[in-house]
Amino acid sequence: MRRILNFVIRDIKSGTRDWLVIYLAAAPIMFALVLKMLIPSVGDSTLNVAIYEDTPPAIVSYLETYAKVIEVNDMEERILRMDDVFGVVVNDDKVEIVTQGNEMEGTVDLLKTIVGRYQNESVELPIEVEFSDIGWVMSPMKLEGANLLIIFNTILGGMLILLNLVEEKMSNTISAINVTPTKRKEFIIGKGLLGFILTLYGGAAVITVLGFEGINYAMLFVSVFAISFIGAIIGFSIGVVSDEPISAIASMKTVFIPVLASIFGAIYLPAKWIFILYWSPFYWAYDVIKDILLVQATWGQVFMNSGIILIITALVFVGLRKRIVNGLS
Amino acid sequence: MIKVNGLYHSYSKDENFAVKNVNFEISKGEVFGFLGPSGAGKSTTQGVLTGLLPIQKGEVEVVGYDIRHPKREMFNKIGVSFEQSNVYGKLTALENLEFYRKLFDVETMNSMDLLKWVGLDHVANKKAGEFSKGMKHRLTFIRSMLNNPELWFLDEPTTGLDPAIASQIKDIVKEKNKQGTTVFLTTHNMYVADELCHRVAFIIDGEIKLIDSPRNLKLQHGEKFVVVEHLENDVLKKEQLSLIIDQDKARLNEIISTGKIEMMHTKEATLEEIFIKVTGRGLE
Numbered sequence: 001m002r003r004i005l006n007f008v009i010r011d012i013k014s015g016t017r018d019w020l021v022i023y024l025a026a027a028p029i030m031f032a033l034v035l036k037m038l039i040p041s042v043g044d045s046t047l048n049v050a051i052y053e054d055t056p057p058a059i060v061s062y063l064e065t066y067a068k069v070i071e072v073n074d075m076e077e078r079i080l081r082m083d084d085v086f087g088v089v090v091n092d093d094k095v096e097i098v099t100q101g102n103e104m105e106g107t108v109d110l111l112k113t114i115v116g117r118y119q120n121e122s123v124e125l126p127i128e129v130e131f132s133d134i135g136w137v138m139s140p141m142k143l144e145g146a147n148l149l150i151i152f153n154t155i156l157g158g159m160l161i162l163l164n165l166v167e168e169k170m171s172n173t174i175s176a177i178n179v180t181p182t183k184r185k186e187f188i189i190g191k192g193l194l195g196f197i198l199t200l201y202g203g204a205a206v207i208t209v210l211g212f213e214g215i216n217y218a219m220l221f222v223s224v225f226a227i228s229f230i231g232a233i234i235g236f237s238i239g240v241v242s243d244e245p246i247s248a249i250a251s252m253k254t255v256f257i258p259v260l261a262s263i264f265g266a267i268y269l270p271a272k273w274i275f276i277l278y279w280s281p282f283y284w285a286y287d288v289i290k291d292i293l294l295v296q297a298t299w300g301q302v303f304m305n306s307g308i309i310l311i312i313t314a315l316v317f318v319g320l321r322k323r324i325v326n327g328l329s
Numbered sequence: 330m331i332k333v334n335g336l337y338h339s340y341s342k343d344e345n346f347a348v349k350n351v352n353f354e355i356s357k358g359e360v361f362g363f364l365g366p367s368g369a370g371k372s373t374t375q376g377v378l379t380g381l382l383p384i385q386k387g388e389v390e391v392v393g394y395d396i397r398h399p400k401r402e403m404f405n406k407i408g409v410s411f412e413q414s415n416v417y418g419k420l421t422a423l424e425n426l427e428f429y430r431k432l433f434d435v436e437t438m439n440s441m442d443l444l445k446w447v448g449l450d451h452v453a454n455k456k457a458g459e460f461s462k463g464m465k466h467r468l469t470f471i472r473s474m475l476n477n478p479e480l481w482f483l484d485e486p487t488t489g490l491d492p493a494i495a496s497q498i499k500d501i502v503k504e505k506n507k508q509g510t511t512v513f514l515t516t517h518n519m520y521v522a523d524e525l526c527h528r529v530a531f532i533i534d535g536e537i538k539l540i541d542s543p544r545n546l547k548l549q550h551g552e553k554f555v556v557v558e559h560l561e562n563d564v565l566k567k568e569q570l571s572l573i574i575d576q577d578k579a580r581l582n583e584i585i586s587t588g589k590i591e592m593m594h595t596k597e598a599t600l601e602e603i604f605i606k607v608t609g610r611g612l613e
């Protein structure tokens with residue numbers, strides 16, 4: 001344990017000297033903040049309606065089923081602010097919509113439809129209209145974006161392992177470590193630990209910044225921990241044979257292809273074609289993390305998906321083992 | 330300390346051996362020099378002895394451990410200084426030593442004391458990446474002493490160093506040897522080998538051609554002559570006199586008794602001359 005910690009501390013020292021660890025630690029927070037800035041713009045498609053205090057309760061109640069309703073004293077001042085807020089003013093039986101003129105395209109038509117439906121409630125329609133729920137319980141951008149970032153973090157963790165190993169290869173220090181009592185597993189754990197910590201920390205940062213509530217952190221920890229192995233193994237396999245950081249990073253970037261293919265495949269492929277993603281540990285990670293974020297995951301699902309991830313990772317390890325062992329010699 | 334019997338090693342794992350049928354033993358407290366030109370098999374032999382290269386054929390015992398079944402604790406007893414400096418450039422000299430110090434299970438030397446030994450204490454907190462080649466070499470050298478090794482492998486310890494620093498390094502090796510450290514010295518520098526080693530092995534094309542002490546080699550292969558430069562009637566004369574022929578011995582006594590000797594030295598062979606004579610090849 002002493003030696004493992006020694007490697008971790010060395011890597012932190014070395015990584016902070018050229019800001020590497022700082023950049024990689026800041027990356028998940030930065031990505032999450034960018035995503036958070038984008039999420040409100042999706043939320044802006046929600047109708048915001050300003051009304052006077054004396055608006056009849058019936059229309060207020062009706063509007064509240066479709067829009068966020070706020071009471072104001074100065075309608076003009078509220079409408080003229082930067083955000084998209086419409087005014088609804090009731091004069092006798094007439095309902096007027098007040099707009100600034102620069103609101104998001106289509107939203108005024110939506111409000112007109114809603115207000116028109118209220119005014120024409122008694123009119124018999126020649127068609128029957130039904131409202132249905134498509135199942136979204138949170139912004140898809142928030143859900144999918146957070147999931148993508150959490151899985152993306154595993155590659156960042158692998159990249160940290162890779163760059164620390166490249167440093168060892170560049171300075172030929174592995175030979176020097178090989179003539180100390182350090183056991184190979186101590187070296188591997190010591191070199192890999194920081195990557196795992198970064199991945200877990202990144203996941204926690206994404207969840208915190210994006211404000212997910214009520215999720216089971218233990219389930220998330222188990223799932224992220226399982227998927228971290230694949231990033232670590234790929235980081236090791238590239239790192240131990242590279243003595244130049246740019247080419248090593250270029251090799252690592254190719255891993256983004258299966259990551260993105262798995263996630264976008266899971267989002268866009270019809271259910272009957274999902275089986276073509278079963279080879280990818282990133283798909284299984286996406287699948288379980290999505291349910292964890294939606295607070296729908298069960299421990300059975302977490303263990304099953306994590307088990308599949310670890311089996312696929314073990315197969316990848318078997319394929320890369322010789323390359324890793326030779327590189328560490 | 331080291332027993333090597335029938336050691337072979339091939340990088341291509343075929344009959345193209347980098348070292349073949351190497352046999353030698355090194356006793357405790359000995360400084361043993363492995364002398365040979367580049368590519369002779371010196372580093373390959375050291376690589377096998379330190380466990381950095383796998384043993385393919387032969388028997389090797391190092392500090393009591395069979396190298397076929399090496400145990401990690403063996404490395405608490407040995408120190409290895411590499412020919413090419415290999416230190417962490419982003420860490421300071423002191424951090425480099427402190428990091429390695431914590432990898433051993435035995436009592437280690439004080440890092441600052443070691444830095445003082447080789448005159449690096451004033452740059453203890455400077456990043457090793459900003460060091461000159463010689464400074465990095467000294468750092469690599471003292472790192473190999475951290476665990477107070479019983480057996481110390483030194484690969485070209487003075488190569489590329491200026492004479493003053495090289496002399497400092499040689500003094501440290503002598504001092505550690507006096508304290509009981511066994512040294513396996515790999516070099517192509519005959520002067521270093523001559524000065525430090527109790528015995529040397531000449532290796533060429535992967536084979537040991539000869540093992541003996543530098544003194545014995547000089548006695549065996551050197552010429553028994555003395556060259557004397559002396560003044561006779563204010564004229565400088567140079568004479569080469571045999572130490573075997575009675576007439577020459579008498580002449581030498583005569584010159585010594587006149588007391589006008591300017592220079593006198595024996596015509597003993599250098600290790601390089603002996604190496605060339607034995608192997609038919611130079612050391613470069």
